[in-house]
Amino acid sequence: MISHLPILQVIVPLMAAPICLLLKRSQLVWLFSLFASAIAFIISVLLLQQVMTSGVISYELGGWEAPWGIEYRIDKLNAFLLLIISAISTVVLIAAQTSIEKEIPKEKHTLFYILYLLSLTGMLGIVSTGDAFNVFVFLEISSLSAYALIALGQDRRALWASYQYLIMGTIGATFILIGIGLMYQMTGTLNMQDLSQRLPEVAQTRTVFTAFAFVIVGVCLKLALFPLHLWLPNAYAYAPSIVTAFFAATATKVAIYLLIRFTFTIFGLSFSFTTLPLQGLFLVLGLTGIFVASSAAIYQKNVKHVFAYSSIAQVGYIIVGLSTSTITGLTATLLHLFNHALMKSAIFLALGAVVYRLGNVQLSSFNGLGRQMPLTMAAIVIGGLSLIGVPLTVGFISKWYLLTALLEKGWWPVAILILLGSLLAVIYVWRIVEAAYFKKPLAGSAPVKEAPLFFLVPIWLLITANIYFGIDTRLSLQVASAAAQSLFGVSP
């Protein structure tokens, strides 16, 4: 049983999805999905424990030996990502039933959970597999279900957002496929470990350069790096609230994982950052992303749009961390993956609660909400403070490590720009605080009650985690730095 954990991680949600179809009753399906997701979470905890104590786990699918068969390879980086994805998925699912009752027609509830579980399967699969082509297959499983989930949104603009995401996402995935094909052409292998050993021999060929370019552009489309982010704001704003909370915390994280895996493990650090000018490129695009997206966030009228743009800005911070190509920089990146997942899922769940009570998230509807929904609004405020990077929240921890990494490198102008970027976050968070606490509710609008318990429990679970991991950083920091060190080939 224990030795089969890597595959169970992916199989459990995959098998749970069709079973949902048999259960039919919406409540039952919800409990079952929650159960499946919780099992995935437990498995990821066990995997992380195992990896931290006894090193890399290699699992041969169907008993076929590694370079020929498909290998599932769990190292510290994977295990960390698996934990983030399955934890967020489980917490978000607690609120799912309450939220979709208002947002999705009853006959589609079962389908919603099936798509959700399939999307979860895809993400867990991308992270756990050690085979380059398998990545593409899982990527498409998670993306196809994501397009359908987004199209479930109430507003007709959800359809258009989903279509745009489908076009962009497919182009991205096909680019990755081309890159993988070219790598296979040069090396004759698809196993990531094997690729990393064979690629250096042929590294100075044009085919490998082309493969690298295709893979990086494809992955950057998926992770919404500026200027490839155009699909993201509308997709997040018009999708059902639960879907937004889940994807904002996990979907781009998985793509960032792929970027790290391809640049660090497969192509190797010196090829990615020294032979090719990825460092400068990432630094410039990351910084531009932070400023462009944060400024765009300030002018949005729909609060979901505000935080969607802020997600693009956060991707910018993560990419700047990567561009340092030092252990501290990578640790900061991984920490921010974890921390950003915590804050964004909390904020978007809270927005889901607002949608539940008000039916929309226009900024003007937030007037006076601070008194009417005190717990929900407090959650948004704490999440916002965490986004800005105020001490005692997780946001502070990752910004701190990012700044340390930049100063270590001697890039102090970049460090100053990062701080300026955080000030922009203050502005867009403040606009919401101002509306909620300092404006009077609209005259004639019906009084609003606090969000139901099924919302408050997961929201405050996440907010507590936001504060807890901002004070006690042992778990997140230990895993992140161990993962970063192993990527650099330094044994901790």
Next chain:
Amino acid sequence: MIIGLFNDWVVVVLMMSGLYIVIAHGNLIKKLVGLAIFQTSVFILYISMANVEGGSAPILAEGIKQFSNPLPHVLILTAIVVGVATTALGLALVVRIKEAYGSIEEEDIQHLDNQTQDETEIQATEGDQS
């Protein structure tokens, strides 16, 4: 040179025309067609690289010594399935878009979206004043 790399030229031409159609056309169905062409070019890329000169089909039988690499074929079989699923989902979305917007032209949809955005803003400001 050109004849030796014939397949690669086909791949490049198909790939670029597919991508161009996706970007340049405003009609949602045409975009999907472009996307399908784009994906098909990748299938040809994989299949051509599997070819071994003078090799036959990869069958385990007497007299067959040299054969094409079967692995890319298998990979592409998966990719074709993915491509079909993507196109099907895309077309389904177009049907829903047609129902919701009454059009499948990108320009019209953008225009209608801008209108709804303006309306919600006007409602919001009116609410503020009253």
